[in-house]
Amino acid sequence: MDWLLVGSSGDMALAKIIVVTSGKGGVGKTTSSAAIGTGIALQGFKTVIIDFDVGLRNLDLIMGCERRVVYDFVNVINKEATLSQALIKDKRTKDLFILPASQTRDKDALTQEGVQGVLEELAKEFDYIICDSPAGIEKGAQMALYFADAAIVVTNPEVSSVRDSDRILGILQSKSRRAEEGKEPIEEYLLLTRYHPERVALGEMLSVSDVEDILAIPLLGVIPESEAVLKASNQGTPVILDTESEAGLAYTDAVDRLMGEERPLRFLDIQKKGFFKRLLGG
Amino acid sequence: MGIFDYFKSKGEPSSASVAKDRLQIIVAHERSKRKQPDYLPQMQQEIIDVIRKYVKVGSDDVQIQLENIEDCSILEVNVTLPDN
Numbered sequence: 001m002d003w004l005l006v007g008s009s010g011d012m013a014l015a016k017i018i019v020v021t022s023g024k025g026g027v028g029k030t031t032s033s034a035a036i037g038t039g040i041a042l043q044g045f046k047t048v049i050i051d052f053d054v055g056l057r058n059l060d061l062i063m064g065c066e067r068r069v070v071y072d073f074v075n076v077i078n079k080e081a082t083l084s085q086a087l088i089k090d091k092r093t094k095d096l097f098i099l100p101a102s103q104t105r106d107k108d109a110l111t112q113e114g115v116q117g118v119l120e121e122l123a124k125e126f127d128y129i130i131c132d133s134p135a136g137i138e139k140g141a142q143m144a145l146y147f148a149d150a151a152i153v154v155t156n157p158e159v160s161s162v163r164d165s166d167r168i169l170g171i172l173q174s175k176s177r178r179a180e181e182g183k184e185p186i187e188e189y190l191l192l193t194r195y196h197p198e199r200v201a202l203g204e205m206l207s208v209s210d211v212e213d214i215l216a217i218p219l220l221g222v223i224p225e226s227e228a229v230l231k232a233s234n235q236g237t238p239v240i241l242d243t244e245s246e247a248g249l250a251y252t253d254a255v256d257r258l259m260g261e262e263r264p265l266r267f268l269d270i271q272k273k274g275f276f277k278r279l280l281g282g
Numbered sequence: 283m284g285i286f287d288y289f290k291s292k293g294e295p296s297s298a299s300v301a302k303d304r305l306q307i308i309v310a311h312e313r314s315k316r317k318q319p320d321y322l323p324q325m326q327q328e329i330i331d332v333i334r335k336y337v338k339v340g341s342d343d344v345q346i347q348l349e350n351i352e353d354c355s356i357l358e359v360n361v362t363l364p365d366n
Binding site: 158159162163166167170174200202203204205206207210213214 | 296297298299301302304305306308309312313316
């Protein structure tokens, strides 16, 4: 693992910048950012999750802090607010902060220098900076990944999502700061979400190994399709805190793997059905 | 899989394996395009223009591909000449 060195004054700040990205929309980037950010903070690392989706702020809702947003990322870039004014301290998890996106419709609100300034300031205080990318491959998505040290590519086992993930991998390898400066490339991890083991067994859905074969990047985790995800977002609680749910536990495993632990994959077996149900294919 | 599916699905490849095959082809194609240098589209156009200066061919009759095999790049220009 290598660490980003920030600060031209010679002071060394150690912060790891992780982008959660996908290309395609609706695959679970914000859900995953909220869950993984919370999971890292639970391990005792000071963590901030930044919503890069300017104009379509949603991380605040998923984290349940939507009524506490006063200033946002763009206000900080434009020096209309300080970072400490804009950061929202999570009420449930110690060491966790959220930097909300702006609801402005100005697409050029995020400048590269502005983003860099905010990240450098955050890097002095935080251990992990999670960048929740917007969908697409436009400027917002490029800003979210530009300064990253690692990328979590959220993918559904479905053709358009897999293709878009491959496209994002190409951008990570060519348009990031690490690529432009010829440094060690961004670490890439696959997070497969909305996985139905039953449908995979029936040959109706791409399997984990199918997606691994195509994208050829290390697997961080597989999150099974779970009712707990909608329930958690309804309540504004990151799903990782639902330790009764398979999705929550699968996210915990993914965070442990991100931290270098070995965790076997779970929840990929089909739930046992009764004999008659199986016989009739119900 | 129930007994009904057993009769139904015999012989046909599963939709997941169709998806995997299609993805492998399109992803390989898009990756090879990604590795092309930025000047390639313009160079392709200029080569086509030069050929058309001398031979009457449509723009679809000239195909130009750059292939990278290990440390060797092959520029392939394929011109379909008119019948007479």
